[in-house]
Amino acid sequence: MSHTKRQRAPGELELVRQFVNSFDVEDAQDALGDPAGLAAWLREHDLLEAQAEVGEEDRRRAVAVREALRALLLANNGGERDPDAIATLHEAAGRAGVALRFTEDGSGLEPSAGGVDGALGRLLTIVHAAEHDGTWPRLKACPWHTCHWAFYDNTKNRSGVWCTMEVCGNRAKAKAYRERRAAAARR
Ligand SMILES: [Zn+2]
Numbered sequence: 001m002s003h004t005k006r007q008r009a010p011g012e013l014e015l016v017r018q019f020v021n022s023f024d025v026e027d028a029q030d031a032l033g034d035p036a037g038l039a040a041w042l043r044e045h046d047l048l049e050a051q052a053e054v055g056e057e058d059r060r061r062a063v064a065v066r067e068a069l070r071a072l073l074l075a076n077n078g079g080e081r082d083p084d085a086i087a088t089l090h091e092a093a094g095r096a097g098v099a100l101r102f103t104e105d106g107s108g109l110e111p112s113a114g115g116v117d118g119a120l121g122r123l124l125t126i127v128h129a130a131e132h133d134g135t136w137p138r139l140k141a142c143p144w145h146t147c148h149w150a151f152y153d154n155t156k157n158r159s160g161v162w163c164t165m166e167v168c169g170n171r172a173k174a175k176a177y178r179e180r181r182a183a184a185a186r187r
Helices: 015-021 037-045 055-076 083-095 115-133 165-186
Strands: 100-101 105-111 139-141 150-152
Touching: 015 055, 015 115, 015 139, 015 150, 037 055, 037 083, 037 115, 055 083, 055 115, 055 139, 083 115
Parallel strands: none
Antiparallel strands: 100 105, 139 150
16 A cells, blocks of 8 residues: 555644554554554554553554544545444543643643553544544545555545545546446446
């Protein structure tokens, strides 16, 4: 899968995009395939303290949050809303103890928990901020069934559907062509 620059989300939302793409559906490559992988990913992205311990239960929750986020990104791309995904994220925010904090720089949401729960809570506060600054609806997942790659839709009218026209856009075109031919043959 191509990782083109124009797919990048602005600011911290890029972190959410990269988290969703820690599983490459097409290649079945999962950076969060074991607890050590999850710990390494979170540390690489400055989301986890050096001394935090990461177990299989943490990993299971992180993957559930990641796939719930992917479901939301598919919904952002014209897909159906998924109540289970919403419930998963709501629970993760609660577990992280996300709370409103006031500092000299102003107010914002922050997780109270540390460790993996805190890291997941941090990602959810970024989602919340993006909903308010208007960038969230542009973060989408590619609807092609073997792809589901997360990308930021930079088109003027927010009409981007495929991760890339070169890959999934062409797959969809070829499929539509085959279907037209089959329909014509039946007539
Ligand atoms: Zn795609």
